[in-house]
Amino acid sequence: MSKSTETSLAIIAAVGSAKGFFVEAIRNAELNDIAGAKKSYEAGVDVYNKGHKAHMDLVTQFANGEEIGLDILLVHAECQMMSAEDFKVISSEVIDYAESRTKA
Amino acid sequence: MMAKRLSMSIAEHGKEYETEAYSYSEIDEKGSTADVILLGPQIRYNLKHVKEKFPNTPAVVLDMQAYAVMDGNSILSQVDSLLKEK
Numbered sequence A: 001m002s003k004s005t006e007t008s009l010a011i012i013a014a015v016g017s018a019k020g021f022f023v024e025a026i027r028n029a030e031l032n033d034i035a036g037a038k039k040s041y042e043a044g045v046d047v048y049n050k051g052h053k054a055h056m057d058l059v060t061q062f063a064n065g066e067e068i069g070l071d072i073l074l075v076h077a078e079c080q081m082m083s084a085e086d087f088k089v090i091s092s093e094v095i096d097y098a099e100s101r102t103k104a
Numbered sequence B: 001m002m003a004k005r006l007s008m009s010i011a012e013h014g015k016e017y018e019t020e021a022y023s024y025s026e027i028d029e030k031g032s033t034a035d036v037i038l039l040g041p042q043i044r045y046n047l048k049h050v051k052e053k054f055p056n057t058p059a060v061v062l063d064m065q066a067y068a069v070m071d072g073n074s075i076l077s078q079v080d081s082l083l084k085e086k
Helices: A003-030 A034-063 A072-103 B002-012 B024-033 B041-053 B064-068 B072-085
Strands: B037-039 B059-061
Touching (some): A034 A072, B024 B041, B041 B059, B064 B072
């Protein structure tokens, strides 16, 4: 496997997992399981950060003038990361809302 | 890609499993044809739903690390242990 493919797969697996955890967090919040929701959210943030680091390494390489092989897998990886990032924000908001609702 | 890697590992180990990769939206149609259901880590939140829908079919979320490096052998041993439990 080429280095570029390895990096793309590392991003895809990490941010894909993260998105899975963020949606799981929303489902837990829906069921008023705030502690479970926060746990899923934290697990999501943890893996998301791993994917984001791999992405930032690529951006840094590019900034240093190194050649980044752009292929469909890297496009997919970046696309998945954007989606995971959106779900991170949404799940955090949903948890806050669910928490305020249980306190009300 | 994962399905391809897995089928390569299956061939290496001389097993006779077949692997197919589908979109989650096809689960209603394809789920009943499977002996084991493997979910990508990005749809882990569907695991409960899958287990409810196909109570007699072992289902699991693919290990993220194995998925990241497309480690077919590791996924194959995950499948083997699921089939053993069945």
